[in-house]
Amino acid sequence: MVFILALMGAALAVLIYNHETGLSFGIPNTDLASLVYLGMLGAVVGAAVFGGHRNIGEMIRNLMIWMVLFLGLATGWLYQDQARDMVLRVAGGLAPGRPVTVSDENGPAVLIRKSLNGHFEAAGAVNGEPVSFLIDTGATAIALSHADALSVGFSEGDLSYTLVINTANGRARAAPVRLDTVTVGSVERSGLRAMVAEPGRLDQSLLGMNFISSLTAFEMRRDEVILRD
Structure with missing residues (x-):
């Protein structure tokens, strides 16, 4: 342990001395610094494992635990993007209708899981206010329920049912x-035309084709919808 600490001390001294050159022992200083950091970490772990236990079986067991933890952390760091997408997909499955942003071979996309009622619903926003949409490819344009229209800032005086x-x-x-903004997940559109239904005639606002056709891609699968900006 003393020998290892002495080597690390010498390496740190070399790094300080060669700070301006950027190289030490023919390798970049940043790489050498990473090696020293890993050596310090290994020294601390080694001291904890070997110094705290005299029973060889217990020592080996604890060493294996530390190795598994280190490998788990390293794997998580290397595959953090995939892990994040997996967590988001699980979250989307637990909360149907909640848009989640994922990445695949085609780039980023917004994923929406099918709701328990069998419909594709999306928690979105209009003019910055929350609106729950029913995704309807049969609707030519966005249609707001009367209640949603009032909640996003329209008044009765703004509405002419023609x-x-x-x-x-x-x-x-x-x-x-005309809507200032319509947002679903990371997808946002501005200045879209829409219509507001008379009171009591539309139970839920519809996300129609004028929003869907503005997307780069729209894919409806068995249990999920994919939106690509």
Whole structure:
């Protein structure tokens, strides 16, 4: 242990002396510093393992535990992006409708898991206010329920019901509006046209094709939807 500490001390002295040159023993100072750091870490772990236990079996067991922990941390660091995507996918599965940003061979994307009711719902925002959308490829444009329209900042005076639309509850009138921003996960669009249904005629706001067609790619799978900006 004393010999190891002496070597590390000498290496630190060399690093300080060769700071301006950037090289020590023919290798970059940053690499040598990393080796010294790992040596110090190994010395501390070694002292804890070998110095704290006299029973050889217990010493070997604790050494193996430290090795497993070190390998686990190293693996987590090397594959941190994949681990993050896995955690996000699990979170999306536990909370259907919550958009999560993931990365694959095609780049970043927003993933939305199917809700328990069998529909694809997305927790989004309009003009910065939360809105729960039903993803509807049959809707030509975004359609807001009357309650959602009021919650995102429209007043009754802003709404003129001059359009006729078809809803699950039959034909209804709707008011044309323009939205400042529409956000689903990391995807945001500005200035999209939309319509607001009459009170009581639309239970949930619809994310229509004017938003979907602005995406680079839209993929609907069995249990999830993929949105690519």
